Amino acid sequence: MVPPGFSSRPATVDDADAIYQLVAAAEIEWHGRAEAVPDQVVADLRRPELRLEQDTLLVHAPDGELAGWAWVHLGKRAQIEVHPSYHGLGIGTALLDWAEQRSGEAGSEWLAQAVDDQDKAGTVLLRSRGYDVLATNWLLERPLDPTVLRDLPEWLTLTPYNETQARAVHELIEDAFSGIRSRRKSYDEWARLTVERSSFRPNASTLAYAGDELVGVVIALDLPDTNEGYVEQLAVRADHRNKGIARAMLDDTCAEFHRLGRRTCILWTHSGTGALGMYEHLGMSVRRSTTVYRTTI
Ligand SMILES: CC(C)(COP(=O)(O)OP(=O)(O)OC[C@H]1O[C@@H](n2cnc3c(N)ncnc32)[C@H](O)[C@@H]1OP(=O)(O)O)[C@@H](O)C(=O)NCCC(=O)NCCS
Structure with missing residues (x-):
């Protein structure tokens, strides 16, 4: 045809x-x-x-x-x-x-x-x-200034991504999105779309720990030939939400993007997550959007 x-x-x-x-x-x-x-x-x-x-x-x-x-x-x-x-x-x-x-x-x-x-x-x-x-789906952007990082509460620690945590990171992300997405991704599928990609930036990706428990993750990618940093995934464990962990991790990732010479942080968010209001509260604004259409077969 x-x-x-x-x-x-x-x-x-x-x-x-x-x-x-x-x-x-x-x-x-x-x-x-x-x-x-x-x-x-x-x-x-x-x-x-x-x-x-x-x-x-x-x-x-x-x-x-x-x-x-x-x-x-x-x-x-x-x-x-x-x-x-x-x-x-x-x-x-x-x-x-x-x-x-x-x-x-x-x-x-x-x-x-x-x-x-x-x-x-x-x-x-x-x-x-x-x-x-x-x-x-909205593509959001946030200009990167030298981020003034807030003091973290004593119980919260942030570290760059560490590959020994890969399985735990995968579990946390799939659990966090379980009420939002129609299916869980296997470890292999998730890894190929994130940490096994050549654009994956472990140093700009952030892990959050409450004590020794992993409670939040940001997966960051590099956009070569641009001055933008890209957040591929952001998730906080359900029992640790509304304590400022997403804000702290995003600020940490943005600070690293800025150190790498990036001038903007961008990410996509889906209306089903309900996270748009949070991102706008955290200084992001809509650059553009896509609409998801569906038909019966
Ligand atoms: C979205 C998610 C990451 C938020 O994590 P969190 O740690 O609870 O968020 P925080 O506590 O850091 O909230 C950050 C700020 O946004 C505010 N906020 C949260 N939701 C908001 C909303 N819907 N509208 C406006 N502000 C909001 C909080 O009050 C907080 O403000 P403050 O720092 O001034 O007090 C978490 O709910 C999650 O993992 N959800 C499932 C996965 C997901 O949807 N990921 C993002 C989609 S790409």
């Missing part, structure tokens, strides 16, 4: 850089700059449950340039992007048809995907097919 002269095939991990270039081109078109983390695509393509042959599709233009791509994870979550040079040719519709078909083959009853709020064509396409609005 691709335009004449175009071709389609599944992705391999070797396509990651071309896919990243496509994602970045779309972001530059909509926002004037690329904010995707370059190794995100590699991390996604290496998810343990993803079967590249069935779950990914690339569309190439006649000259070999990547014109569009899509993937469907566990039949439930899709990502579809078309290079700005190839808008209006029906490639997005073809990829959406494929994604819905793949979701059905995988036995899923629904399919969700996030669409950039500046992606007017993608938004119109999903709305015309009767997709419902499920949630919002």
Whole structure:
């Protein structure tokens, strides 16, 4: 169903850089700059449950340039992007048809995907097919000044990430998000998306201890060639919330980003977490957003 002269095939991990270039081109078109983390695509393509042959599709233009791509994870979550040079040719519709078909083959009853709020064509396409609005993701930013760190209470200690704690960090994060997300990630899946990535910054990541118990985590990534630091995950153990641990960890990570020469800290948050108000209270503001749409299959 691709335009004449175009071709389609599944992705391999070797396509990651071309896919990243496509994602970045779309972001530059909509926002004037690329904010995707370059190794995100590699991390996604290496998810343990993803079967590249069935779950990914690339569309190439006649000259070999990547014109569009899509993937469907566990039949439930899709990502579809078309290079700005190839808008209006029906490639997005073809990829959406494929994604819905793949979701059905995988036995899923629904399919969700996030669409950039500046992606007017993608938004119109999903709305015309009767997709419902499920949630919002916000990209938040905080300017980094030399952070004046508050004194910590005596019972709280902060340290940089330590790999001997990897399993405990994974458990804490999956527990913290358990009421919010539909499924737990295995250690392997979580690690590939976080601490095993080349962009992972252990020194800017923060662990919080109450006595000798791990009670909070910030996972930080590096955004090469930018002056921004990126928080991939932030979580506090449920029985230690509302004691200032998130504030203390975020300040600590921001102070390290500043030492590394970064000028802004950015992170994504999902409306389902209810954390937007907290981040705004902590000096962050919305830079842009995406809308999560869902349909039944
Ligand atoms: C969100 C979460 C990290 C907050 O951790 P926490 O340690 O309870 O937060 P803190 O106690 O440090 O709160 C920081 C400040 O924000 C304020 N705050 C908290 N929730 C708020 C809200 N909804 N609106 C406004 N302010 C809020 C607190 O009052 C506190 O203010 P203060 O320092 O001026 O007193 C924690 O609830 C959690 O782990 N949730 C599950 C995972 C998650 O949602 N992570 C973030 C999504 S990306």
